[in-house]
Amino acid sequence: MKVHVKNWHAIAQWRWDTGASDVDDDGEGDVCGICRVPYEGCCPSCKMPGDDCPLIWGECSHVFHMHCLLQWISTSASKQQCPMDRRPWVTAERKVDANAAR
Amino acid sequence: MATEALKRQIAGKWQNAFARLNRDQEGITGLLAFSEAWALATEFLHPRDLNGSMANKELDMVKVRLAVETLSKSKMLPILLENFLEDMRKQQYLITRDVNQFMLQYEETEDVHHIARLVYRILEWYRAWVPITELGHTILSAYTLTFQTHVYSILPPSFSRGFKKLVNATFDLAQSPVPPPWLPPTPPALQSPVPPPRPDLPLWSAFEQLGLLDRYESLISSVCYEHIEAHILETCSKRWGERMLQPLREWMTNRIVPWMVMPYARGARSAEEARSMLQGVGSRFDFHVCKTLSDLRTREIFDIIIDFPDSQPALEDLKECLQRVDQRTQLVQTLRKANRKRLLHPGADTKDILTQYVSIIRCLRLVDPPGVLLFKVADPIRRYLRERPDTIRCIVASLVGDGESGDSLVDENEPIQPLQQMQVEDYTDPSWEPEPIDAGPDFRTNKPSDVISTLVSIYDSKDLFVRELQVLLAQRLLAITDGNFDRERRNIEILKIRFGEAALQVCEVMLRDMTESKRTDQHVQSQKHMMLHPTIISRHFWPPLQAGKFAMPGQFKLIQDDYAREFHSFKQDKKLRWLPHLGTIRLEIELQDRTIPVDVPPLEAAFIELFSEKDTWTVDELIARVGSVDRSAAIKSLTTWVDMGVLKEEISNQYVLLEVAEDGSSVSTGGAPPRPARVIEEVSAVLTVEQQQAEQMRVYWKFIEGMLTNLGTLPLDRIQTMLKFAPGYDRTIEQLGAFMEAARREGLVTVANGMWKLSRT
């Protein structure tokens, strides 16, 4: 017997590739430390998740909604620091290829 | 000594009497003339037997008149009358005999002909015995009174029945150009030089002369009432498609009013006089028309509503009738009762209840624009709907034009408008009750006027609707395989107007996911052509999906990985997570002797893929290979292939591939390839709101279990009160009741007299 696939309508969810090994995570997922909304949700000023409300990675390994972090950084109280560890915020270069070659 | 005085007195009286009788004539000539006059007058007046000799007729009327004059001068008329009445009493048996004979015939045959003959016969007696007018009005009325008293005293009860029938027959008589055969000939006394224009007129004359009109006034009215009722029932029952009130009024004018002239306006000397005489009674009969039609439509109201809009004319009639007669309370009560009996019962479909409710809204607004009637009828329906678990789903399905379930609740002509917030009526408030007077002063303020707002207002909040909308939309979007979701987009646009943009934001994300998936797929396919076309969804924005975790084996796994890789290289900061149990796969199963095209759910595909590795598998082996699948789902999937003749259950729980079809089950391979069999069952990928709630309710089971362990038995309201201490508990007592009922079915608890307890204690 041969099984030929002619057409496959599948359902999938997208996840941010945060580098964490949360492949089997069924829960709410990690939340943005600033707005407490899951990464795959969107920040309070956005309505569409995903590409419209991307994440930003810090060298310190903390991840936020980009809009949340930019808003935070723009306040004087932030002193340009990461809100979680108070280290100076440095946006990380993402090494996407390493993940892609999984 | 007294004797002397008495003698004198008698002598005096005699003198007086003599003088009176002799009328100052010479000698006793006056007296002689008096005797002669008395003899003639009494002979003339003597109530003769109609069946006997007609000699009296030959008396010289001039002499009779002279004799009466003589007696009158002698002031002897009262005595003549007394004598006459006495003679009458002696002769009454003649009438009695006739009456009994006619009534006997009537009772035997129930033929109204005998009643007509009887009436005419009595009239003959009356006319035969009537004194001449010269005797004066007093004698005439004394005669009439005595005659009628006697006749009425001998008429048996069956006469009323017969008379009623006869009066009823006059409706037809009034319409006949010639007298029907059953009608007896008009007696000579009622004959006129020109024949009467209507055969019923002599009867009416007879009725009047015999005093029957007065005596049976209410009976005659009731005949007319019943005639009207019968006519309305006959012409209007179940005829809802046209206005009936106006034709009925025309019928009254053409048929009943001319008839009414005889019983009610016989004495009129001019048309003007007749009109004024008929006015009062006419208005009573018009009222009766409205009342009868209104009663009929009230009895039919439930079916009239089902028939709406075809039955709109009937409702317009009802509206007009209700302005004339106050039958509104009856209408409300009848409809409430019919709703209770025919609509608000477990056997009725929620969809049907809603459809009827919407029709009730439309119909009662038509009958009573201020909405008082609707207000009173709607309350029990709304309460009932609130307790039904699938009410919201039905409303929502209708909102988005659920093509399969027939008529939409929403009138296409009704403008789409934002939901109108309504004042929350607290029907659970013990002091709340429908107003006893017809219209409360402020009952209508803040009442929504459009149907959707009215339906949504069954519930206190619209959030439930929005959640149900999301579920429905998700179900539909995930089922779309051709990438065309224009209909859902249009629906969302409409719903945004109703529920507001913010409430529908999540749905916007769902639609965006659909377009994004299509775009992504176009890109992936351009890189590497694949049979896989996924819908990629944003979690948190879709309603919870059915759980299910298994790994697609073999080539399916390879395809998934290929696609995921292409996706990741396109969207570098994202990755894909498959929901393997959802979706549909079109396969072609190529066997030694046949090729089978088929659309299957993923688990079926996974299993058949494994059979391409080896021919024989046990259920346990299969489950072990794909991961977590429950046994019943596995067996169901295998059965799909067994039904198609691809697999066979060789021994219990062990299946074998049929490379060559077994006898009789061969699928034809010649000619056109068979269309793919669709075995996609209608199990939805998306959890319904109900299922979601049941899932959450399980969390509270521990609390309930603890309570019942410690306290033994508890009524539902105590459990509800105590659960309020549980974090995040927000269920209604109805929801708790449904949950406890489910727990009872599972054997966890028992209930007796409203007290719940754990089963194991």
Ligand SMILES: [Zn+2]
């Ligand atoms: Zn955030």
Ligand SMILES: [Zn+2]
């Ligand atoms: Zn944002």
Ligand SMILES: [Zn+2]
């Ligand atoms: Zn940090």
